[in-house]
Amino acid sequence: MxxxxxxxxxxxxxxxxxxxxxxxxxxxxxxxxxxxxxxxxxxxxxxxxxxxxxxxxxxxxxxxxxxxxxxxxxxxxxxxxxxxxxxxxxRPGHVPATYIPWETHGIYRAISWFYESLQENSNIGLQREIPGTAPTLYGRLAENPELESTFHTMMSAVTQLVAEDVATELDLSEYRHLLDVGGGAAMNAVHLAREWPDLEITIGDLPSIVPQANDRIAAQGLGHRVRAVSLDAFHDEFPVGHDAVFFAHFLEIWSSDRIRALLAKASRALPSGGGVFVVTPYQYDDETGPERSAYLSAYFHTIASGEGMVYTPKEYEQWFDEAGIEPAKPVQLGPDTVVIRGRKR
Ligand SMILES: C[S@@+](CC[C@H](N)C(=O)[O-])C[C@H]1O[C@@H](n2cnc3c(N)ncnc32)[C@H](O)[C@@H]1O
Incomplete structure (x- = not known):
């Protein structure tokens, strides 16, 4: 040795x-x-x-x-x-301060099961460290309201960093009603609605987060155009009547098979020409980084779902194509986030 x-x-x-x-x-x-x-x-x-x-x-x-x-x-x-x-x-309510309670109470102990999670190909960290019975982090958060509030405070602060750029960099002028799947506490929806005054937005998320989202929407005076409703993206069909579907910080949580199914579902719910937007951290096409894609992939596998990881833009473009969505040039936001976008053929 x-x-x-x-x-x-x-x-x-x-x-x-x-x-x-x-x-x-x-x-x-x-x-x-x-x-x-x-x-x-x-x-x-x-x-x-x-x-x-x-x-x-x-x-x-x-x-x-x-x-x-x-x-x-x-x-x-x-x-x-x-x-x-x-x-x-x-700045206690902003990044990076909001990361520390979440890393302390949500991640630190759970991520120590990384080795076992790789071995078992399952989110052993969630199963061993976060009380409850739901198979994913989001279901368990509903069983632990204090931790759920810590999570959404962190997530809203993270999203705030890119939400303004998302709202200004995307051209949503031709869309009337956007469905924001897994839209969380409405941080993206509020920024999009402010930037695009003719746009109506429906957020579909798990029932435990809907009241918090609607409170933020009401506090911003946007209740006439934006609403949050309960939607299980896997078990429910997406509501029709939308001309764009938006997934932010959501698809990467899941396996490639589930992503394909979600994109197919979005495609079914849209008219021809309807828009699909995926805001996501990404890994380089040569699979060497960046560092944040590595952290998040370990977190999705060990804790959040046991099946997701941060994928490459190329993979998303291929999945769009398979779902009948014509991919356009991705929009880069900051050093490690991208918007994959396209139109239903
Ligand atoms: C990482 S957060 C992203 C929140 C928001 N889109 C953002 O960018 O800030 C993932 C969201 O997906 C939601 N979620 C998890 N499983 C879901 C499901 N089966 N159906 C709908 N939403 C779900 C969670 O409740 C959470 O709000």
Whole structure:
């Protein structure tokens, strides 16, 4: 066996010590350390231990972890946020702050079943770590309302990053009524409706999320054009009367067979010339990245569904073609998201 030399050990360290990095971040966030340092930069060890309600030694251990990994900076006796953690204190309802509760309560323990999930070709992480009986994450979220709220807060913040670009980059001027399948808490629908004032939108999602979506729609004064209704995309036919079907951050959760079935269902529900839009993270056609496509694929397999992954744009274009949808040139949004679009022939 080749013995690892020191530089190799150091280079590999971020991989085998990643869980410590996460614990420093997650614990400090849960204790509100970054908020404290946002409001009172330069607070000392004693001040921090009083505010966190912790003994001095545990506080020292937490601060050592945060300082050594660049989450906080020590200057004299005082502690400060760094550029990495400043946004966590400043913008709690946005990315990246919304990721931390979700990674802590939804993913961290469950993803440790990655090995077994690969072996069993099933989402063992969900089955072992998230209470309930439903076979997918979304069904289990309905059984765990607090976790469901954490998920949709994170998801809405993630979607907000691309929703404005989705609404402006897509030309929806010729469509009258769009069906947003798995539209979640209505973040995309609200942006699309604001950008396209003649467009009506129906969101179809599982029943537990419908009230939250309708609350957001009402709060934006869009109730006359946008509504959320209960729809199980696998068991129900899509309602007719729409001239465009929109799937955002949805198809990649599922296997290629299920995606083909969903695209065929969309095609059946549309008139000739109707539009199909798929907003999705993607992996490069040569299957070497990007990194986010790797994280998400592991998450879909181990937790969300046990069957999905992030696919290549080429695969979507082929599935469109098979479903009788003529693919157009994909629209790139940011570094790792794409909109695959087409028209029913
Ligand atoms: C990753 S979220 C995406 C939400 C939204 N489209 C967005 O871009 O923010 C996936 C959504 O699919 C919904 N979903 C899961 N299974 C579904 C099913 N069988 N039928 C309809 N919606 C489903 C979930 O409730 C959740 O809102």
């Amino acid at each position: 080749t013995e690892l030399k020191k530089p190799d050990e150091v280079a590999l360290r971020p991989h085998y010590k990643a869980h410590y990095h996460f614990q420093f971040l997650s614990a400090a966030f849960r204790f509100g350390l970054f908020d404290i340092l946002e409001k009172e930069p330069g607070t000392t060890l004693t001040g921090i231990s009083e505010r966190l309600g912790l003994q001095q030694q545990p506080t020292r251990i937490l601060l050592l972890g945060c300082t050594a990994t660049g989450l906080v900076r020590k200057e004299g006796d005082g502690y400060h946020n760094t550029p990495l953690t400043q946004p966590l204190g400043e």
